[in-house]
Amino acid sequence: MKTIIVCTDFSQEAENATHYAASMAKENQYKVVLFNLQSISIHALNAQVSADFFYEQTLKNQRKLTDKAKTINTLYNIE
Numbered sequence: 001m002k003t004i005i006v007c008t009d010f011s012q013e014a015e016n017a018t019h020y021a022a023s024m025a026k027e028n029q030y031k032v033v034l035f036n037l038q039s040i041s042i043h044a045l046n047a048q049v050s051a052d053f054f055y056e057q058t059l060k061n062q063r064k065l066t067d068k069a070k071t072i073n074t075l076y077n078i079e
Contacts, residue, residue, distance in 0.1 A: 001029070001030065001031055002028070002030045002031070003030060003031040003032070003033055004021045004024070004025050004030050004031070004032050004033070005032075005033045005035055006018050006021045006022075006032055006033065006034050006035065007035045007036070007037070008034060008035070008036050008065075008068070009036065010036070010064055010068075018034070018068070018072065019072075019075075022072045022075070022076040022078060023076060025076065025078050026076045026077065026078050030078070031078065031079045032072060032078055032079070034065050034068060034069055034072075036061055036064075036065055038057070038058060038061050040054065
């Protein structure tokens with residue numbers, strides 16, 4: 001089974017690309033993998049933000065990806 005990797009930053013453009021890839025995956029019976037790269041800006045590092053802040057941001061992005069995966073699965077019936 002073929003797989004489409006969809007990179008997202010949760011912007012409107014990425015949302016459109018996600019739905020486009022999901023519809024193509026449904027037609028061709030492909031799997032979809034959602035990918036989000038979380039990089040820490042130098043400004044946040046210089047601000048000496050706590051490690052708990054970064055951990056919370058990571059959890060927040062993981063929840064967004066999980067919710068998006070569930071939505072895509074429900075709308076397009078793909079893995």
